[in-house]
Amino acid sequence: MTASRQLHLGAILSGVGTTQNGWLHPDLPGDASVNIDWYIDNARKAEAAKFDLVFIVDSPYITPDTAPHFLNRLEPLTLLSAVATATSRIGLAGTLTTSYWEPFNVARQFASLDLISRGRAAWNVVTTGLEGAARNYGREEHFDHKLRYARAREFVDVVQGLWDSYEDDAFPRDKANAVFLDKGKQHPLNHQGAFFSVAGPLNIQRSPQGQPVIFQAGESEQGRALGAAIAEGIYANAESFDQAQEYYADVKRRATALGRNPDHILILPGLIPIIADTDEEARAIEEEQNGKLDLNKALVQLGRPFNYHDFTQYDLDAPFPDVSHLSLNSYKGRAERIIRTAQRDNLTLRETAWRFAARANPFVGSPKTVADEIERWFLDGASDGFNLRVTNPADFAIFVDRVVPLLQARGLFRTEYAHDTLRGHLGLPFVQNRHARAAPAAIAAE
Amino acid sequence: MTASRQLHLGAILSGVGTTQNGWLHPDLPGDASVNIDWYIDNARKAEAAKFDLVFIVDSPYITPDTAPHFLNRLEPLTLLSAVATATSRIGLAGTLTTSYWEPFNVARQFASLDLISRGRAAWNVVTTGLEGAARNYGREEHFDHKLRYARAREFVDVVQGLWDSYEDDAFPRDKANAVFLDKGKQHPLNHQGAFFSVAGPLNIQRSPQGQPVIFQAGESEQGRALGAAIAEGIYANAESFDQAQEYYADVKRRATALGRNPDHILILPGLIPIIADTDEEARAIEEEQNGKLDLNKALVQLGRPFNYHDFTQYDLDAPFPDVSHLSLNSYKGRAERIIRTAQRDNLTLRETAWRFAARANPFVGSPKTVADEIERWFLDGASDGFNLRVTNPADFAIFVDRVVPLLQARGLFRTEYAHDTLRGHLGLPFVQNRHARAAPAAIAAE
Numbered sequence: 001m002t003a004s005r006q007l008h009l010g011a012i013l014s015g016v017g018t019t020q021n022g023w024l025h026p027d028l029p030g031d032a033s034v035n036i037d038w039y040i041d042n043a044r045k046a047e048a049a050k051f052d053l054v055f056i057v058d059s060p061y062i063t064p065d066t067a068p069h070f071l072n073r074l075e076p077l078t079l080l081s082a083v084a085t086a087t088s089r090i091g092l093a094g095t096l097t098t099s100y101w102e103p104f105n106v107a108r109q110f111a112s113l114d115l116i117s118r119g120r121a122a123w124n125v126v127t128t129g130l131e132g133a134a135r136n137y138g139r140e141e142h143f144d145h146k147l148r149y150a151r152a153r154e155f156v157d158v159v160q161g162l163w164d165s166y167e168d169d170a171f172p173r174d175k176a177n178a179v180f181l182d183k184g185k186q187h188p189l190n191h192q193g194a195f196f197s198v199a200g201p202l203n204i205q206r207s208p209q210g211q212p213v214i215f216q217a218g219e220s221e222q223g224r225a226l227g228a229a230i231a232e233g234i235y236a237n238a239e240s241f242d243q244a245q246e247y248y249a250d251v252k253r254r255a256t257a258l259g260r261n262p263d264h265i266l267i268l269p270g271l272i273p274i275i276a277d278t279d280e281e282a283r284a285i286e287e288e289q290n291g292k293l294d295l296n297k298a299l300v301q302l303g304r305p306f307n308y309h310d311f312t313q314y315d316l317d318a319p320f321p322d323v324s325h326l327s328l329n330s331y332k333g334r335a336e337r338i339i340r341t342a343q344r345d346n347l348t349l350r351e352t353a354w355r356f357a358a359r360a361n362p363f364v365g366s367p368k369t370v371a372d373e374i375e376r377w378f379l380d381g382a383s384d385g386f387n388l389r390v391t392n393p394a395d396f397a398i399f400v401d402r403v404v405p406l407l408q409a410r411g412l413f414r415t416e417y418a419h420d421t422l423r424g425h426l427g428l429p430f431v432q433n434r435h436a437r438a439a440p441a442a443i444a445a446e
Numbered sequence: 447m448t449a450s451r452q453l454h455l456g457a458i459l460s461g462v463g464t465t466q467n468g469w470l471h472p473d474l475p476g477d478a479s480v481n482i483d484w485y486i487d488n489a490r491k492a493e494a495a496k497f498d499l500v501f502i503v504d505s506p507y508i509t510p511d512t513a514p515h516f517l518n519r520l521e522p523l524t525l526l527s528a529v530a531t532a533t534s535r536i537g538l539a540g541t542l543t544t545s546y547w548e549p550f551n552v553a554r555q556f557a558s559l560d561l562i563s564r565g566r567a568a569w570n571v572v573t574t575g576l577e578g579a580a581r582n583y584g585r586e587e588h589f590d591h592k593l594r595y596a597r598a599r600e601f602v603d604v605v606q607g608l609w610d611s612y613e614d615d616a617f618p619r620d621k622a623n624a625v626f627l628d629k630g631k632q633h634p635l636n637h638q639g640a641f642f643s644v645a646g647p648l649n650i651q652r653s654p655q656g657q658p659v660i661f662q663a664g665e666s667e668q669g670r671a672l673g674a675a676i677a678e679g680i681y682a683n684a685e686s687f688d689q690a691q692e693y694y695a696d697v698k699r700r701a702t703a704l705g706r707n708p709d710h711i712l713i714l715p716g717l718i719p720i721i722a723d724t725d726e727e728a729r730a731i732e733e734e735q736n737g738k739l740d741l742n743k744a745l746v747q748l749g750r751p752f753n754y755h756d757f758t759q760y761d762l763d764a765p766f767p768d769v770s771h772l773s774l775n776s777y778k779g780r781a782e783r784i785i786r787t788a789q790r791d792n793l794t795l796r797e798t799a800w801r802f803a804a805r806a807n808p809f810v811g812s813p814k815t816v817a818d819e820i821e822r823w824f825l826d827g828a829s830d831g832f833n834l835r836v837t838n839p840a841d842f843a844i845f846v847d848r849v850v851p852l853l854q855a856r857g858l859f860r861t862e863y864a865h866d867t868l869r870g871h872l873g874l875p876f877v878q879n880r881h882a883r884a885a886p887a888a889i890a891a892e
Contacts, residue, residue, distance in 0.1 A: 016626075023619070023626055030619030030626070034651060036531060036562045060550065062649045064629040071627055072617060072651050075558035081527035082562050085482060100548060104506065104582045112521035116482045116528050135645035136550045171518060173469070173476030180462075180469055180476070181517055183510040199581035203508045205480060205518050 007378055007413045008266055008385030008426055009404075010055045010093065010235075011046040013039055015069045017391035018057065020297040023068045025392045033073040040086040042396070049400040050414050052425040053091030053122065055215075055235065055387055056080060060097060061133035063308070065300060077109050084117035091422030093122035093215055093233075098155035099148055100128065100137040103198055106155075107162035110212045111204045119208035119421035123159075124215035124235065125226075127152050129331035131307045145329045149222035154193045156214065156230050161189045163211045164433045165201035187435045209421035210431030219247070219333025228254030231265055232428050235387050238269030239337070239360055244382040264428055269377070271386035273363040273370045275398045282365045290357075295350070298357030305331035305338065316350040367402035374403070375412060453824055453859045454712055454831030454872055455850075456501045456539065456681075457492040459485055461515045463837035464503065466743040469514045471838045479519040486532040488842070495846040496860050498871040499537030499568060501661075501681065501833055502526060506543060507579035509754070511746060523555050530563035537868030539568035539661055539679075544601035545594055546574065546583040549644055552601075553608035556658045557650045565654035565867035569605075570661035570681065571672075573598050575777035577753045591775045595668035600639045602660065602676050607635045609657045610879045611647035633881045655867035656877030665693070665779025674700030677711055678874050681833050684715030685783070685806055690828040710874055715823070717832035719809040719816050721844045728811045736803075741796070744803030751777035751784065762796040813848035820849070821858060 015033025016023035023030060032038045043054045056076040076094035084092055092113065096106060106123070114121035127148035134142040143151065170185035189200035216231035218224060227234050228251055238244055252262040274289070276282040296312070303309045306323065307330035314321040320342035328335050342352045363370050377383045390396050407413040419425050461479025462469035469476060478484040489500045502522040522540035530538055538559065542552060552569070560567035573594035580588040589597065616631035635646035662677035664670060673680050674697055684690055698708040720735070722728040742758070749755045752769065753776035760767040766788035774781050788798045809816050823829045836842050853859040865871050 021624075024621050024624060026621070030617070030621070034561050040531065060554075060649070062647060064627065064632055066649075068626045070649060071632075072612065073649060074561060075554045075650070078523055078527040078555055078558040078562060081524040082531045085486065085528045086531055101551060102546060102548075102583055105547060105551075108506075108521045109524055112524040115480050115520060116524060132645070135643070137548055138643045166518065171476070175470050175472070175476070178467075178470060180514045181510065186510055186517075197581070197584045199578070201508060203506070203512075203516060203519060204521070 006411075007374070007407060008052045008233075008268060009049075009413065010053045010091075010268055010385070010387040011042070011051050011396070012055045012057060012270070012387055012389045013042050013046075014057060014389075014391060015039075015073055018067055018069050020067050020301065021292070021294070022391050027393050028391060033069045036074065036079065036082050039074070039079055039083055042393075043083045043087050043090060043092075045396065045400070047087050047090040049404055050417060051090060051388075052385070053093050053120075053422060054080075054083070055093045055124065056095055057124075058095035058097070058126070059130060059133075060100060060128065060136060061130045063132070077113060080121070081113055081116055084113065084120065087117075089120075089417045089420065089425075091120045091122055091213070091425060092117055093124050093213070093422075095124040095126055097126050097128040097133075098152040099143055100133065103155050103158040103196055104162065104200075104202070107159040107202050108204060110159070111163055111202065111207070114207035114209065114212045115204065117207075119423070121207070121209075122213035122215050122233065122422055124217065125152060125156055125230065126217065129305065129307075131330060142329060145220070145332050146222055149218075149226050151195045153226055153229065154195050158189070158191050158193070158196050158198050160211060160214075161191060161434075162198065162200050162202040163206060163431075164435060165189070165203075166205045167433045167436050168206055168210075171205060185435070206433065207421075209423040210433070213422050213426065213428060219337065223333050224251055224254060227251055228260070228265070229258055233266045233268060233426065236267050236269040236383070237334075237337075238271060238362065238383075238386075241362060241377060241380075241382055244269050244377060245380065248382050266384040266426060266428075268385045268387045269383050270389045271363055271374075272361060272389045273395075273399055273403070274361060275365070275367055275370055275395075275403065277366060279365040279369050282369075286361065286364050290354075293354070293357050295353065298353040302338065302353045302356055305334035311349060311353070314349050316353075317348050320347055320349050320352045367398075367406060370399075371403050371406040371410075374407065375410065378412065452857075453820070453853060454498045454679075454714060455495075455859065456499045456537075456714055456831070456833040457488070457497050457842070458501045458503060458716070458833055458835045459488050459492075460503060460835075460837060461485075461519055464513055464515050466513050466747065467738070467740070468837050473839050474837060479515045482520065482525065482528050485520070485525055485529055488839075489529045489533050489536060491842065491846070493533050493536040495850060496863060497536060497834075498831070499539050499566075499868060500526075500529070501539045501570065502541055503570075504541035504543070504572070505576060505579075506546060506574065506582060507576045509578070511754075523559060526567070527559055527562055530559060530566065533563075535566075535863045535866065535871075537566045537568055537659070537871060538563055539570050539659070539868075541570040541572055543572050543574040543579075544598040545589055546579065549601050549604040549642055550608065550646075550648070553605040553648050554650060556605070557609055557648065557653070560653035560655065560658045561650065563653075565869070567653070567655075568659035568661050568679065568868055570663065571598060571602055571676065572663065575751065575753075577776060588775060591666070591778050592668055595664075595672050597641045599672055599675065600641050604635070604637050604639070604642050604644050606657060606660075607637060607880075608644065608646050608648040609652060609877075610881060611635070611649075612651045613879050613882050614652055614656075617651060631881070652879065653867075655869040656879070659868050659872065659874060665783065669779050670697055670700060673697055674706070674711070675704055679712045679714060679872065682713050682715040682829070683780075683783075684717060684808065684829075684832075687808060687823060687826075687828055690715050690823060691826065694828050712830040712872060712874075714831045714833045715829050716835045717809055717820075718807060718835045719841075719845055719849070720807060721811070721813055721816055721841075721849065723812060725811040725815050728815075732807065732810050736800075739800070739803050741799065744799040748784065748799045748802055751780035757795060757799070760795050762799075763794050766793055766795050766798045813844075813852060816845075817849050817852040817856075820853065821856065824858065 131142035577588035613631035
């Protein structure tokens, strides 16, 4: 840990919000998820607060019962390209699945976003949890969980290979001598792998940060292995300090074992703080929110990581049902955590639904209490920062106005941007082009 | 022809330009193709001139010898999303191939651009001419020409079906009664076709213009048939008035035969005017430009529609070679036109290369001469407007400052936008949702 180590903060922008009832908040425009002005306004607020990045989650499959934001929303790449020219410093992270895209198209669109934003793009790599997505893409069955992760690994390799199609000085653009391209600095990829064959070269140069940042989110064995191998940022779960600390240590250990610098894989748990003047008031707000929860919606939410398994068929007051017959091919890590928690704590189905609907929240209290807990997670090996998951303007404002200044006073968060690129904000190095010859500095040192 | 019929003008924005030497112009920044500010600036100029739309061409395959713009450039969807929030009225047309994308992703991104721009998106449907593209997408061989067009037809059907996933009033967003979605107005597609199986529904609502406008460009038999069936705008070739008139009549006839309103398929030939104070000066500029052409680059350009066939292997001063052994699976219509022209006019290979490098240009002269020729094409059944293909700022400015006012004075072009959507500008009707019940007006008339 260096003296200058600081928190990294992301703001998840999700329109009307990813829960079933969040859209009912009186301050939230009902069309927030399809209104580009809403996104631009919130990205500018996050930039004014010196956040590292905004983050767009995604899913390519819906049913009539899907939560409002996912039912009807802007697509991440087009959305972030529009936000790019309305902002100047904040990073732009978009989610896109490796299961139903072509690597060439993905490489091209993120590289384009990276140039449009002048080095602020990140790709959150997901494999898609919901099995129904397959039928939107010509397949009867979703790829098996293990296969999805193997494909994702190769997919990212291909994309990163395409991103190095041109060395950074490939384009002299010398009009006097009529030399646009230095042809020796254009490199085809000629990838032939288990899942993809891609010749290249990509038709776009690199950005001021070299390559877009790679984010990932995965709790399962395969998810952690993929994250340790490829991720530079991880959007993690924040159920409790202990769970976060175990995850943090495990992923950093795995990355180190792969020869990576563990400081170059930043772990940012989701943060949904409930903040009020006093701890008592904040607790009261939490209780009121939980009191408004609807059991049927909680059961739908519980079923989602099990590929929308119907939990209403079981006795609510019997122990959490045996679901060992389910394939757990969807959001496997989350489903496993639910089963594990229910068994460990001897929960009934009803209790399990409430537990996960109410989302055990470690960040409830006064601004000082929340800042203290953030500091504890940051200093005691549970996180490198957080991805703020609030939907309502007031919830964002109270965090920015009352918690962030405390973190800044403690030297834990920047008061001004020191860099122009997302890699700069995150303390990640510029990605050297794999084809570049030894840098002049190295040659001079010989 | 109605009294109010007016020209439609598009501006093709292509950075440093799609020719080999265009980037050498002293007024053109060498990085124009990867500089979003360049695109925003030029889109705003086209909007200030009241153009209907800007147009982005595309190709997903390059070699070291590809023309500068295609070597290194922003991707159309991300580019146009960034331009969308920097403009307010002008239409935004982007090219995307049906050969190497998933319909669900294409439907989603164009729908998102359509919402971001508040009803100004258009999709230029292409099938990709260059066979090498296949190897960027896991295929050894490019789809056969006929197969490409069959796939394109079904692809567009699927995309348009997905665009109607929600009826226009599907989202009451009624907070008082907690009704976000009217579930009866969400419609899966359940498409099962020869090439694609897509269940839907799409996770995004329709825009103020109902659906994005469909553009297409195709000269071959299959290209014309597809355009007549699906296109609402066609980016056509403008070699000569006679050729344009034949094409215009043929495509309108085909569309009419399919039961379509021929006024709802607008034909916009490419326009590369050479304008000076007098006709003599303009002719002199044309001759000077042609004098600068390089025979080797002309031969590369000649080979492109033949999938970059190497024409340097033949005797330059013998008759145009027999290329009947080539499959013409690339830009088939253009290749056929080159062969036809060379045979008809008994051209040598050298003469053929010059003829197509120099691009026989019907629009050379004083502002009045060019305006007269535009008017003749428009009134005598050769076009519904034009897609302006100039790269240099001065060439755009002279057209806007000296030709457009003449067209406006003759009542042939708008002096102010009368609509907010691209369909409005083009005189195309709002696309009714296929699932909507009879409109109230129709019910009232019974």
